[in-house]
């Protein structure tokens with residue numbers, strides 16, 4: 508095979524027609540900078556219009572195109588073929604999420620967990636006339652955790668989620684942490700109901716799979732540890 512081509516092996520399953528899944532192989536002409544998402548588009552447009560996959564922004568912003576690529580959860584639009592350092596790419600849906608078709612999974616359980624931690628600013632006082640002010644130092648505390656794009660790569664990679672579908676999972680706990688360190692937020696007690704529970708932050712086994720796969724380089728384990736410390740302080744009445 509010429510160097511300018513590579514093989515894309517794509518997981519296929521159509522619940523209306525198939526009883527089991529299979530992998531279809533496609534030869535894709537490689538061009539400089541080509542991403543896995545672009546290779547999937549090539550297959551869709553040139554080889555098989557029935558292929559199903561999700562995408563929206565094509566720029567690592569919307570979180571729609573997370574999938575399992577050569578053994579790791581990644582964003583298809585962020586993964587350049589050349590960086591896989593392999594002659595072929597095997598693409599599967601995110602593991603442990605219910606399958607809808609081909610590379611498309613059901614995200615409802617993930618979104619429900621995110622909703623449980625109330626991922627928005629909660630305030631109990633009358634809002635200021637213009638805007639909530641925050642010092643640069645206060646804002647800096649959010650830097651490492653504001654970038655989550657809800658892609659579920661970490662959720663799908665977490666062995667605790669695999670064994671316990673009720674566990675909130677790393678992304679929801681990162682979101683709870685993100686608001687717990689926000690100087691404008693007053694929803695700490697409300698969120699504790701979800702996070703300080705059997706299925707919440709004490710369930711994390713610090714496996715670090717989440718940290719390895721996050722396309723935004725968020726350190727979920729560190730965030731969960733921070734949330735644990737603040738929760739203990741609350742329990743002891745220090746905060």
Ligand code: SF4
Nearest residue numbers: 655656658659661721
């Ligand atoms: S924490 Fe990272 S891996 Fe998890 S949902 Fe957010 S962006 Fe995706």
Ligand code: FES
Nearest residue numbers: 564565570572584
């Ligand atoms: S298409 Fe939006 S993150 Fe990949």
